[in-house]
Amino acid sequence: MSYLPISKRIAGYLSFQTGLSAEKEEIITYVIEVTLINLFNIINILFLGLLFDVLPAVITCLITVALLRHTAGGAHSNSPWRCALITAIVFLSISIAASYLAHIKQIYIDIMAIVAIAIGTFLTVRLAPVDSPSAPITSANRRKRLKCLSIIVIGFISVVIVLLRQSLWLHTQEVQVAIILSVLWTSFNLTHFGHLVMSHIDRLRNPKTKEVN
Template sequence: MDLSQISERISRNLTAELDFDDDKKEIIAYGIESLVLTVLGFLAIMGMAFLFKALVPTVIAAVFGGFLRRVSGGAHFDTPLKCLAFGAVVYSILGVIAKEIVNYGFQSSGFLLAFLLFSLALVAILAPVDCEAKPIHSQNFRRKLKIISIGFVILTIGVVLVSHNFLVNTSAVLGIVFQTMTLLPVFNKKRGITT
């Protein structure tokens, strides 16, 4: 039994007494699966970041990219384990890149904001991107995920405008940009652009 089936079973058990409709059951199952994957993924990312000696920027990139991923979806491997391993490596590399950018003094809020505006446009057009293993059936849920995705990128723009910590800003932007790239149709075999 895979994680998706376990999440659906837990959701059915939790909602049996509450007489929820299918949309609410889907949202609860999605939340359970997201929570478990988030915890496992975060532990893997922290382990890799420690090895790369870039714990702080990696965690920041992972928090920003990971939250956007939970609501925007994106490219998937065929198993959650492959996804977790790939994410741990990529976010650790992003942490190292952010650290090196700051160490070498390449500090430009203009570039960071340009990357975020590009990400905002892609998120507004493409999010949420589901996959065959976890399709989003509810149009209402799809619309909510799009709004939260857009809102989170706008919030990140606000963080970059207000924060004077270039390591935090760079790490956050790299996390958002990486996650946004996973929305591109070239990385998603099935559907095209969703509204």
């Protein structure tokens, strides 16, 4: 894997100061690379949200997806940069959709919320946590703990949606819909079909990559 020059320089400096082996320096370089890409991605997503005037929805997507992905996991691209691009496109699309759907009647938003939470809860109980080949979950206790945390997060999100329903904030419905769509997106990524879609996206860039079932 090729790295950004700044990632190599930082990792090289840390390795020199601590006397790390070349193998550990490679690991640190990867960690720094992913951290920088994620930081850039967050800044980029926030900028796009500001540019398209959907910042509250974008922030909502970031928080909701981060909470669910951290505990439930899901499909990942094999490239951090490609993953960042997909995330930016999806979050912006969700936010724009939320800004439009925010104008529908509250009863329809309530129905969407019930459906999203039902789907999210079912798939979380059934599938979470979903790990990746690069970072498999080998501990049964950790797997059980993450599943419990995932269910708690879904419950917390449900409470937030209900509380928002009572709010008079200007962006309340936009944020509600953003949460709903974010739950559906992360739930989709828990499924086998979500993994297949991500695999096909990866193969668009790397046609020789074999699909993993």
